[in-house]
Amino acid sequence: MEWSEEIIAQLKDLWAEGLSTAEIGRRLSITKNAVVGKAHRLGLPPRPSPIRRNGSKPKAAADKTDTPTATPTAPEASVARSATPTPPAAQPAQPAVTATPAPVVAQPAAPTATPALSVVDDKTARKEKAAPVARTGTKPKTLLRSISDPEPQKRRGPACCWPIGDPGTPGFHFCGATPIPGKPYCEEHAQIAYVRLRDRRDSVA
């Protein structure tokens, strides 16, 4: 895996967005393991992990240089590391949600120089069976983050909010095309935006 700056940037962004590792992986056309592994190496803030491995390892007992209980006066500043910008309506991305289409807030792989778009259908191959219609009540508005918005929205009509480029980058902007009624993305991007779960199990064998 060629972890270019762009990919890493996207990973970070997606990670910060609160997407699950598997979700990010799907979007970047990589495995969740790769995502997690890289995320850790990058020193990204760990997200609510359901577990905390600590028992003994049957595989290999990594005998480290014993860990003394040097407890260095651990502070308590550990507040909610999430501290998400909290978008207008929809939640950032609740990992707890199951069978959910791609979080509207999250920005998928930017079409610009991103293999995901070309390969995404490879593993995800959305059959378009279950229309990822926004959950009743959860109206995905055009939640723009605190990014530099050159043109907020000249037009009043809805615009595809598919992110082009990376947030924070000078050339960053949104698709802006006319979205599908009921969806925040245009038909083109809606296809790749809404990726249903339960699919990459069989791919890998």
Next chain:
DNA sequence: CCCTGATTCGC
């Protein structure tokens, strides 16, 4: 069973 993320370890 499904999902999730974390860690370990061979490469």
Next chain:
DNA sequence: GCGAATCAGG
């Protein structure tokens, strides 16, 4: 450094 395998909790 990378990621599959594995572990582990909901």
